[in-house]
Amino acid sequence: MLKKITVAYGDGIGPEIMSSVLKILEKAGANIDIDVIDIGERAYLNGYTSGISPESWEIIKKNKILLKAPITTPQGGGYKSLNVTIRKTLNLYANVRPCISYYPIIQTNHPNMNLVIIRENEEDLYAGIEHQQTNEVMQCLKLITKPGSEKIIRFAFEYAKTYNRKKVTCFSKDNIMKITDGIFHKIFDEVSKEYPEIESNHYIIDIGSAILASNPERFDVIVTSNLYGDIISDIGAQITGSVGIGSSANIGNNFAMFEAVHGSAPDIAGKNIANPSGLLLAAVQMLVYIKQNDIAEKIHNAWLKTLEDGILTADIFNPSIHKIKATTSEFTDAIITNLGNKPSILKEVKYFSDKTKDIYIDLKFSEKKKKELVGVDIFLDWDEDNRNPNTLGKKLENIKTENLNFQKISNRGIKVYPNGNPETFCTDHWRCRFNTNNYEKSIFYNEVIELLKKINSIGLDIIKTENLYKFDGKIAFTVLQGD
Numbered sequence: 231m232l233k234k235i236t237v238a239y240g241d242g243i244g245p246e247i248m249s250s251v252l253k254i255l256e257k258a259g260a261n262i263d264i265d266v267i268d269i270g271e272r273a274y275l276n277g278y279t280s281g282i283s284p285e286s287w288e289i290i291k292k293n294k295i296l297l298k299a300p301i302t303t304p305q306g307g308g309y310k311s312l313n314v315t316i317r318k319t320l321n322l323y324a325n326v327r328p329c330i331s332y333y334p335i336i337q338t339n340h341p342n343m344n345l346v347i348i349r350e351n352e353e354d355l356y357a358g359i360e361h362q363q364t365n366e367v368m369q370c371l372k373l374i375t376k377p378g379s380e381k382i383i384r385f386a387f388e389y390a391k392t393y394n395r396k397k398v399t400c401f402s403k404d405n406i407m408k409i410t411d412g413i414f415h416k417i418f419d420e421v422s423k424e425y426p427e428i429e430s431n432h433y434i435i436d437i438g439s440a441i442l443a444s445n446p447e448r449f450d451v452i453v454t455s456n457l458y459g460d461i462i463s464d465i466g467a468q469i470t471g472s473v474g475i476g477s478s479a480n481i482g483n484n485f486a487m488f489e490a491v492h493g494s495a496p497d498i499a500g501k502n503i504a505n506p507s508g509l510l511l512a513a514v515q516m517l518v519y520i521k522q523n524d525i526a527e528k529i530h531n532a533w534l535k536t537l538e539d540g541i542l543t544a545d546i547f548n549p550s551i552h553k554i555k556a557t558t559s560e561f562t563d564a565i566i567t568n569l570g571n572k573p574s575i576l577k578e579v580k581y582f583s584d585k586t587k588d589i590y591i592d593l594k595f596s597e598k599k600k601k602e603l604v605g606v607d608i609f610l611d612w613d614e615d616n617r618n619p620n621t622l623g624k625k626l627e628n629i630k631t632e633n634l635n636f637q638k639i640s641n642r643g644i645k646v647y648p649n650g651n652p653e654t655f656c657t658d659h660w661r662c663r664f665n666t667n668n669y670e671k672s673i674f675y676n677e678v679i680e681l682l683k684k685i686n687s688i689g690l691d692i693i694k695t696e697n698l699y700k701f702d703g704k705i706a707f708t709v710l711q712g713d
């Protein structure tokens with residue numbers, strides 16, 4: 231069936247590599263019809279601060295599938311990342327990045343690497359909620375949700391099942407971020423039980439990344455949250471031999487966007503030397519997604535055969551092993567000539583129609599738990615008396631309500647009052663904890679308001695509050711470090 235897709239030529243090398251890819255798709259017989267939209271630099275400069283006009287949005291929403299070349303985000307404030315906007319607006323929650331080495335054609339230290347990184351695409355520190363709170367302290371909110379985590383983790387297991395992969399590994403930092411990364415890891419453990427045929431394990435992100443860089447063949451599918459995924463997917467792409475051949479699919483339940491991993495490479499734009507492979511492999515992911523597996527297979531194998539023939543663009547060309555340093559157009563024509571041919575050194579690619587079923591994750595809202603308010607952390611901007619915590623502590627000692635009593639102060643998370651360590655450096659941002667006796671009694675919010683009024687009346691500068699809750703009787707906040 232003829233499939234309508236939206237195409238964005240992008241900026242820098244975008245138009246050159248997109249023309250190359252569309253030419254190959256056409257010659258291979260892809261059954262697609264395209265609508266072209268203009269997004270990126272020109273849209274930004276025409277006054278659309280998100281880099282996209284309302285008309286382009288309409289076309290993307292109508293066709294549901296977007297093949298996008300890289301775009302340039304103008305330097306300076308006021309311009310939002312179009313990629314982040316598209317991902318969030320279309321609920322493209324899963325970012326799928328295959329990292330495969332093509333040894334011995336493309337040189338790499340990891341000849342047997344063949345893994346897929348599945349990155350949560352919408353939340354975490356990328357919610358973009360940042361504030362300056364005091365003269366010295368900036369804050370960026372890390373939001374991890376239960377449905378967001380469950381969705382991406384289920385997607386990873388479904389992906390593994392669909393593409394016959396054997397193991398799913400979770401990366402998190404739940405030894406430090408016990409609540410946010412903690413829930414991601416916990417949900418991973420729960421969901422993994424529903425897939426007993428797939429092996430599962432977990433690494434703390436730091437050692438996980440180190441092993442990824444040194445022994446990537448130990449991994450099959452990796453699932454992780456947004457920031458970690460962003461970082462490790464560039465590591466993964468780079469150690470295959472070149473970030474220039476990395477492709478990515480951004481998948482949601484109703485929309486999908488396919489693009490190269492690299493940017494618009496303005497330094498080589500217009501020179502006909504850019505490598506179109508990242509975008510071409512993204513187009514292959516798109517063809518599998520729209521169930522034109524035979525065309526995807528034909529293009530992917532022709533591309534592998536062209537590499538084997540020793541015809542490569544400058545970025546991956548090595549004169550000691552390859553024959554022809556090709557321009558973008560020569561490389562494109564070589565791939566077209568190879569359509570129908572198969573590689574003999576590199577592994578031939580096969581995309582089976584019966585396995586590329588749609589992955590659709592439908593989630594319900596989480597079950598409601600009993601929520602009780604048992605205290606409040608009140609954050610102050612305070613800069614007096616050489617920032618001596620004991621001076622601030624004494625001001626707060628007598629402030630209380632019927633059930634809330636002042637307990638302690640922390641600075642950058644570490645307890646500084648009572649009995650702080652004089653060596654601890656204090657900034658101008660103080661967390662002051664007031665809670666009910668042993669967090670046992672639950673209170674109404676008006677006690678917090680009463681407390682805030684009392685603190686305000688002694689001239690202290692309140693910058694924010696965080697309520698302390700128990701859910702189903704369990705404490706749902708961290709204790710102070712050093713406590």
Ligand code: NAI
Pocket residue numbers: 243299300301302303304313474489490491492493494495496497498503504505506507508545
């Ligand atoms: P970049 O990926 O565009 O370039 C980094 C280096 O790799 C450059 O030396 C470039 O010449 C080379 N390179 C990249 N792709 C290549 C290809 N296909 N063939 C041959 N060589 C290639 O990263 P950079 O310079 O940090 O960013 C340039 C612009 O791209 C920025 O405005 C950035 O915001 C944007 N960008 C856009 C992305 C997207 O639209 N998805 C993703 C990343 C960056």
